Amino acid sequence: MKLHQLRYLTAVVQNGLNITTAAGKLHTSQPGVSKQLKLLEDELGFPLFERDGRNLVSVTPAGQQVVDKAIKILEEVQNIRRLSSDLKDDRSGSLAIATTHTQARYVLPLIVQRFRTTYPDVDLHLHQGTSEQIAELAKNDRADFAIATGAQEMFPGLVLLPCYRWRRQIVVPRNHPLAQERLVSLKTLAKHPIVTYTFSFSGRSSLPAAFESAGLKLNVALTASDADVIKTYVRLGLGVGIVAGMAVDPIEDSDLVVLDAAHLFTSHITWIGFRRGRLLRGYMYEFMKGFAPHLTRRLVDLAIRAKTPAELEALFQDVSLPEVPLTATSKSR
Numbered sequence: 001m002k003l004h005q006l007r008y009l010t011a012v013v014q015n016g017l018n019i020t021t022a023a024g025k026l027h028t029s030q031p032g033v034s035k036q037l038k039l040l041e042d043e044l045g046f047p048l049f050e051r052d053g054r055n056l057v058s059v060t061p062a063g064q065q066v067v068d069k070a071i072k073i074l075e076e077v078q079n080i081r082r083l084s085s086d087l088k089d090d091r092s093g094s095l096a097i098a099t100t101h102t103q104a105r106y107v108l109p110l111i112v113q114r115f116r117t118t119y120p121d122v123d124l125h126l127h128q129g130t131s132e133q134i135a136e137l138a139k140n141d142r143a144d145f146a147i148a149t150g151a152q153e154m155f156p157g158l159v160l161l162p163c164y165r166w167r168r169q170i171v172v173p174r175n176h177p178l179a180q181e182r183l184v185s186l187k188t189l190a191k192h193p194i195v196t197y198t199f200s201f202s203g204r205s206s207l208p209a210a211f212e213s214a215g216l217k218l219n220v221a222l223t224a225s226d227a228d229v230i231k232t233y234v235r236l237g238l239g240v241g242i243v244a245g246m247a248v249d250p251i252e253d254s255d256l257v258v259l260d261a262a263h264l265f266t267s268h269i270t271w272i273g274f275r276r277g278r279l280l281r282g283y284m285y286e287f288m289k290g291f292a293p294h295l296t297r298r299l300v301d302l303a304i305r306a307k308t309p310a311e312l313e314a315l316f317q318d319v320s321l322p323e324v325p326l327t328a329t330s331k332s333r
Contacts, residue, residue: 167267
C-alpha cells in the first residue's frame with residue numbers, strides 16, 4: 001500500500017467517482033489512476049467500488065471505511081509537511097479560506113490587506129459560496145479555514161470558534177412607503193415582497209421561521225447569495241431588501257434608506273472553523289486573531305483540546321463578542 005494510491009482513491013471519491021476528472025486534478029493519466037486503484041484492491045482483497053463495466057457506480061461499505069481512514073492518513077502526512085515548513089520558515093506557505101460573499105466583500109478585505117502586509121510570502125486563496133458549498137470545500141480538505149454564520153450541523157468535523165455577532169437590516173429606496181417608518185413591524189413587512197439571501201437547503205432558515213412563528217406568510221420576490229445583487233434589485237423596485245448589517249455602506253448605499261430590524265430578528269454569530277486534528281501554522285493563528293482579536297493562540301489551543309460541545313461553549317462564556325466585526329471595511333468605521 002502506497003501513499004499515492006490513497007491519494008488517488010480519495011481524489012476519485014471527492015470528484016464524484018470520475019476517474020478522468022480526478023486524474024486531471026492529480027496531473028496524471030486516467031489509466032494510471034485506474035491501475036493503482038486495481039492494485040490497491042488486489043492488495044486489500046476486497047473491492048473498493050461497485051462497477052458497471054468500466055464505470056464506477058458507488059463506493060462499497062468496506063471501501064468507504066478505507067476512504068475515511070485514507071483521508072485521516074493524508075491529513076497527518078500534510079501535518080508533518082506543515083510542521084517541517086513551520087520549523088524552517090513560518091512566514092511562507094499558503095492559506096485557503098472558504099466563506100460567503102458578504103464576508104469576502106465587506107469583512108475580510110482590510111483583514112486580508114493587513115495579513116498580506118505582515119506575511120507577503122503566504123499565498124492566499126479565497127473561495128466564495130453558500131453554506132453548502134463551503135461545507136463541501138471543508139469536507140474535501142480544499143480550505144484551511146471556513147468562515148460562515150450558523151449551519152454548524154453542516155460542519156461536523158470542524159472546530160468552530162465564535163467571532164462576532166451581527167443583525168439584519170432592512171433597505172428600501174427613498175421613495176418606498178416604508179422609507180418613512182421609524183419602527184417596522186413584522187406584520188407590515190409581510191405586506192411587501194422581500195429580496196434577501198438564498199435560504200439554506202439543509203436545516204430551517206431563521207428568516208422564514210420568524211414569519212412562520214408570527215403566523216405570517218413571507219412573500220419572497222427574489223433570493224441571492226450576493227448582498228450587492230440584493231441591493232441592486234431593491235433599487236429596481238423588486239421588493240424590500242433584508243441584508244446583513246455589515247453589508248450596508250453609508251456612502252455607497254446612500255441612495256437607500258436603512259431601517260433597523262433588531263427588534264424583528266435574532267442576532268447571528270459568525271464563526272471561523274478548521275478541521276479537527278489539523279496542525280495550525282503560526283501565520284494561521286495570526287490570521288484568526290486578526291479576524292477576531294479574542295482568538296488568542298492560547299484560547300484556540302484550548303478549543304482544539306475541548307472534547308465536547310459543552311466544553312467548547314464554556315471556553316467562550318465569558319468572551320464578549322462584538323456586535324459587528326471591528327475590522328469591517330465600512331467607510332463609517
